[in-house]
Every structure is written in structure tokens, then in C-alpha cells.
Amino acid sequence: MELVEVKKLQVELDAFANRDVYLHLETTNGSYATHFNEGFFNAGAFIRNVVINYELGKVVGESPHRVGLKLPHGWVYAQGITHYELDEQGRLLLAGHDGTGKLAVALQISETPFSY
Amino acid sequence: MTIPKERHVLVVFPHPDDEAFGVSGTIATHIKQGTPVTYACLTLGEMGRNLGNPPFATRESLPQIRKKELLASAEAMGLTDLRMMGLRDKTVEFEDDEKMVGMMTDLITELNPSLVITFYPDLSVHPDHEATARAVVRAVRRMKDRPKLHCVAFANNTLEVLGDPDIVYDITAVRDQKMDAMKAHISQTAWMLEEMEHKLAQGDAETENWLTKERFYNYRWNQDFEESF
Numbered sequence: 276m277e278l279v280e281v282k283k284l285q286v287e288l289d290a291f292a293n294r295d296v297y298l299h300l301e302t303t304n305g306s307y308a309t310h311f312n313e314g315f316f317n318a319g320a321f322i323r324n325v326v327i328n329y330e331l332g333k334v335v336g337e338s339p340h341r342v343g344l345k346l347p348h349g350w351v352y353a354q355g356i357t358h359y360e361l362d363e364q365g366r367l368l369l370a371g372h373d374g375t376g377k378l379a380v381a382l383q384i385s386e387t388p389f390s391y
Numbered sequence: 392m393t394i395p396k397e398r399h400v401l402v403v404f405p406h407p408d409d410e411a412f413g414v415s416g417t418i419a420t421h422i423k424q425g426t427p428v429t430y431a432c433l434t435l436g437e438m439g440r441n442l443g444n445p446p447f448a449t450r451e452s453l454p455q456i457r458k459k460e461l462l463a464s465a466e467a468m469g470l471t472d473l474r475m476m477g478l479r480d481k482t483v484e485f486e487d488d489e490k491m492v493g494m495m496t497d498l499i500t501e502l503n504p505s506l507v508i509t510f511y512p513d514l515s516v517h518p519d520h521e522a523t524a525r526a527v528v529r530a531v532r533r534m535k536d537r538p539k540l541h542c543v544a545f546a547n548n549t550l551e552v553l554g555d556p557d558i559v560y561d562i563t564a565v566r567d568q569k570m571d572a573m574k575a576h577i578s579q580t581a582w583m584l585e586e587m588e589h590k591l592a593q594g595d596a597e598t599e600n601w602l603t604k605e606r607f608y609n610y611r612w613n614q615d616f617e618e619s620f
Binding site: 278305307376377389 | 438440441442444445446449450451454477481516517519546547582
């Protein structure tokens with residue numbers, strides 16, 4: 276993965292627009308957050324292999340970036356994106372890593388389904 | 392406490408590396424004593440958060456890395472019967488409960504273990520751990536000839552609920568194997584091992600104790616976590 280350069284990532288986002296793509300979106304504090312800090316309110320969300328078709332994808336802000344996808348009837352967005360890669364299977368993988376290297380958020384787009 | 396010879400030991404945990412922390416010394420000892428051991432690992436830890444900054448893996452490449460680490464850990468323990476059960480990390484509690492019991496029943500029926508090791512229900516912190524524990528307990532509960540059931544508990548309230556562990560094994564003789572099993576899962580343990588080695592160098596008794604002792608609770612059927620299922 277490499278650090279997000281807004282212009283380069285924007286080109287990749289544009290390439291997936293206006294066609295059916297598989298989405299992976301997750302955000303998490305990790306399952307141990309409440310174990311280590313009992314007052315911690317642990318929330319997260321996970322979506323994998325839902326098909327979407329976005330008309331506009333945009334990366335904005337200084338790092339950590341925000342990435343939003345405008346759908347005909349709605350929105351998808353992720354906050355905290357720091358890294359990305361177009362992997363060897365042509366999938367666009369965006370991730371937000373905190374200072375200790377833990378994944379805090381992931382947004383991934385692919386023409387083919389992600390593995391189970 | 393010396394580790395008794397068993398007919399067959401079945402270990403069931405949901406994540407690669409669950410075996411390394413709590414039970415790899417016990418597994419290595421059973422294998423040394425000639426007891427066959429099977430480790431059924433339910434997922435490949437696909438949702439692990441330690442990906443590094445800069446990242447050494449992506450959400451998509453992590454499972455293959457962790458699969459290799461799991462194989463290396465098995466090798467470190469001398470374990471030859473490793474079963475990867477194909478579930479996905481952080482989804483175990485959402486699987487059909489009866490399907491989960493069936494998976495455990497099939498393993499126990501096939502292997503006929505005299506001892507099953509898993510987590511203790513309600514005292515094992517991670518939702519996947521809890522779901523695994525529930526499925527194993529339910530499967531064993533239904534059996535006429537129940538194998539022994541030893542459970543790992545590490546929730547913050549464990550002492551309050553269960554008191555001291557009733558089984559404490561000295562695993563000093565296989566300390567290096569335990570260390571190697573933990574090192575095998577380096578993508579997940581690097582940070583922790585670094586801190587541990589620092590503590591060991593300072594002669595920290597608690598850390599040393601952790602590397603030389605492994606603790607289990609006999610499952611308390613008279614305080615079953617649910618009445619029936």
C-alpha cells in the first residue's frame with residue numbers, strides 16, 4: 276500500500292464509476308477495546324460484497340482523507356483513509372491505519388466479488 | 392501439575408494465534424508424550440487489525456499471511472493434524488447455532504478425544520471466542536460419554552466468577568516451543584513480543600510465569616452457562 280496522493284487516487288476512483296462494483300466497507304475499534312478499557316463504547320460496521328454503482332467518487336481533505344461515493348439514491352463514505360493500492364487483481368483497496376499500524380477503516384471496490 | 396496422558400486431544404479456537412498464547416505449551420507437551428492432538432481453527436483471522444504503518448498487508452492479503460503463520464505455529468508445536476474450518480473472522484456468532492454444534496459434534500465423533508480444550512463461555516472476551524465456546528459446550532453436553540472439557544478464561548471478571556484455575560500445568564520444558572509458536576504469528580504478535588522480551592530482560596516474574604505455566608478451568612456442568620439448547 277502507499278500513502279494517498281489525492282490526484283492519483285482520484286483517477287482510480289473515476290475508473291470504477293458508473294458500473295456495478297462489489298463493495299467492502301468496515302470500521303472497527305477491535306473486539307478487545309472494551310476488555311482493555313471498560314468504559315469504552317465499542318462500535319463498528321462491516322459490509323462485504325454488496326453491489327453498488329456510483330456516479331461520482333471523490334477523495335477530499337488532507338490525510339487522513341475522506342472518500343465519498345454518490346449513488347443514484349444514496350451515499351457511501353469513509354473517513355480516515357491514509358493508504359491505498361490497486362492490487363494485482365485490479366481491486367481498489369483503501370485503508371486507514373492509525374499510528375500503531377492498526378486498521379481503523381477500510382473501503383474496497385472490485386469488479387469481481389471479494390473472497391468469502 | 393504434570394500433564395496426564397490422553398487418548399486424543401481436540402483443541403478448538405476461532406483464530407490463528409489463539410492456540411499460541413494460552414495452550415501451545417500444553418499442546419507441545421501432549422505431542423511429546425505421544426498423545427495425538429488435533430487443532431480445529433475456525434477462521435483465518437481475516438479481520439486482524441495489525442496491518443502495520445506503513446502497512447505490510449492489505450485486508451485481502453492478510454488471510455494468506457495468517458494461514459502461513461498458522462502452519463508455522465503447528466510446526467513449532469509438532470502438531471500434524473491442523474483443521475482449517477473455513478469460517479470468517481468476527482462472524483462466528485452470526486452463524487446458525489445448530490450448524491456450529493454440528494461442526495463440533497462431527498469433530499468429536501470423528502476423533503473420539505478424551506479431552507477437549509476451548510474457551511470458557513461468558514469469560515473469553517471476543518465474540519468469536521464466546522460463540523466457539525458455546526458451540527463446543529453444547530456439543531459435549533449432548534454426548535452420552537462426555538470427554539473432559541478444559542476451558543481458557545481471561546475476561547477481567549474471571550477470578551470473581553470462577554476463582555483460581557483448577558488446572559495449572561508447568562510447561563517449562565517446552566518454553567522454547569511456546570515462544571516459537573508465538574513468534575510464528577509474527578504479523579499479530581511482533582509488538583507484544585517486543586514488550587515481553589523487554590519485561591523478561593528486567594526479570595519480570597509475571598511474564599516469566601506466563602511462559603512457564605498454562606491455566607485451565609474444568610467446565611462446571613453444575614453451573615452450566617445455559618439450561619439447555
